[in-house]
Amino acid sequence: NAGVTQTPKFQVLKTGQSMTLQCAQDMNHEYMSWYRQDPGMGLRLIHYSVGAGITDQGEVPNGYNVSRSTTEDFPLRLLSAAPSQTSVYFCASSSGTGMYQPQHFGDGTRLSIL
Amino acid sequence: AQSVTQPDIHITVSEGASLELRCNYSYGATPYLFWYVQSPGQGLQLLLKYFSGDTLVQGIKGFEAEFKRSQSSFNLRKPSVHWSDAAEYFCAAWVSSNTGKLIFGQGTTLQVKP
Numbered sequence: 001n002a003g004v005t006q007t008p009k010f011q012v013l014k015t016g017q018s019m020t021l022q023c024a025q026d027m028n029h030e031y032m033s034w035y036r037q038d039p040g041m042g043l044r045l046i047h048y049s050v051g052a053g054i055t056d057q058g059e060v061p062n063g064y065n066v067s068r069s070t071t072e073d074f075p076l077r078l079l080s081a082a083p084s085q086t087s088v089y090f091c092a093s094s095s096g097t098g099m100y101q102p103q104h105f106g107d108g109t110r111l112s113i114l
Numbered sequence: 115a116q117s118v119t120q121p122d123i124h125i126t127v128s129e130g131a132s133l134e135l136r137c138n139y140s141y142g143a144t145p146y147l148f149w150y151v152q153s154p155g156q157g158l159q160l161l162l163k164y165f166s167g168d169t170l171v172q173g174i175k176g177f178e179a180e181f182k183r184s185q186s187s188f189n190l191r192k193p194s195v196h197w198s199d200a201a202e203y204f205c206a207a208w209v210s211s212n213t214g215k216l217i218f219g220q221g222t223t224l225q226v227k228p
Binding site for chain 1: 118120123148150155156157158159160163204206215216217218219220221
């Protein structure tokens with residue numbers, strides 16, 4: 001059982017480049033989300049989705065796009081990478097959309113923007 | 115503003131000693147509370163959760179946490195720390211059941227001395 005799979009694990013980009021961080025889960029979870037983790041700031045929610053075709057913004061959505069065409073996949077797109085987006089990105093999923101369900105996290109994507 | 119605060123950025127304890135990690139929340143109503151642990155290079159793993167009922171909750175790996183409404187706290191404890199407990203610990207709270215926004219504290223890094 002793979003759980004939540006994130007690819008790539010590491011990536012280096014130049015300022016202005018675009019890229020997509022992939023996230024897939026095999027648990028048939030309705031709820032998926034993206035966080036970024038920065039030193040001393042914990043995890044901050046970027047975007048989330050409560051089901052296929054439904055997405056919404058979190059705390060720090062600027063510079064990122066998401067879509068949810070299937071239950072399994074929830075890619076995060078950086079439109080024009082900036083050094084401030086250097087971070088570790090985590091995808092998470094949970095069953096249902098309520099507060100009762102714990103999040104299952106991927107192992108993260110470490111992204112550096114030069 | 116609604117927030118989760120972990121006052122201690124870094125804690126060092128000796129192996130076998132007891133541990134308490136602090137977490138305070140700032141919400142109008144009682145949020146749903148979680149503790150997660152993150153080992154280096156890994157994603158987050160759920161240790162325990164509090165929704166309602168008994169204010170002392172047991173989790174995995176011998177951890178427990180106590181919810182104190184009067185102090186707006188949800189501190190994590192372990193009677194005897196093992197070297198393998200060295201990790202970063204995050205307290206988190208759900209903001210709203212409809213939008214499913216999980217808000218994290220800044221994290222506490224635990225170092226265990228032999």
